[in-house]
Amino acid sequence: MANDQLDAVAAILRNKQTVVLTGAGLSTDSGIPDYRGEGAPVRNPMTFQTFASNERARKRYWAGSHLGWRHFRAAQPNLGHDSLVLLEQSGIVSGIITQNVDGLHTRAGSRHVVELHGSMDRVICLVCGQAFGRDSVAARLEEANPLLNTPEAVRLAPDGDADVDDIDGFSIPACTVCGGMLKPNVVFFGEFVPAERFAAAQSLVQGADALIIAGSSLAVNSGIRLLEQARRRKLPIIVINRGATKGDGRAVLKLDAGTSETLAGLADRLCP
Structure with a gap:
């Protein structure tokens, strides 16, 4: 991944309240396999x-x-989880919406987490x-x-x-x-995300100035709905994922890269 890509993302996110939607690709560096990765x-x-x-x-x-x-x-939180904690502590990330059920965001120290699919x-x-x-x-x-x-x-x-x-x-x-x-x-396949939990996720997107999608192919409908909410609000959308996602065409920048090193690079650029 080129430094100029990270510089471009950092320039977009600087002085913005950013919400992050995470998927299984964020936890692969903790030894938890991905459903849909290559x-x-x-x-x-x-x-x-x-x-x-x-x-x-x-x-x-x-x-x-x-x-x-x-x-x-x-499993232990990895560099990607830790970088999101730093970004939250620095006021860049206002909250995390995760599709993962491993609890690693909370264990890493992130404070404002919506576990979309439970724990x-x-x-x-x-x-x-x-x-x-x-x-x-x-x-x-x-x-x-x-x-x-x-x-x-x-x-x-x-x-x-x-x-x-x-x-x-x-x-x-x-x-x-x-x-x-x-x-x-x-949340099993065939179940709906509880309404109050999805409303909490929507509230995070509603209050944000930008959206990062990290490690998710967006194959699940709840993720697409949140992406669409951000698109309708004309928020800049950054996608970080190895391989194609359903959000690539709606992103202002797509980084085909690992989440750990990418989020660490952003933390280096944005955190005091």
């Missing part, structure tokens, strides 16, 4: 309809999700709405399913899932309040 395997992610109606699918999901969550929990570290009951910390549910899972403590192979996926072959006899956790069905507090 070379990513084709996946058939769990839909809400299948999860709710098929007990065997729930068993497979909870086994895989638990093992995948272990990797999420062990893997929380679990909710679909019957009574009770929320649980993931650690407490994980402890119950491991006690009831000793196989989780000796996994032979785990193939991690971007949504916190993982491929697990043997789920016979697997025990699914239930809500300790009402006995209802538990689900990680993330």
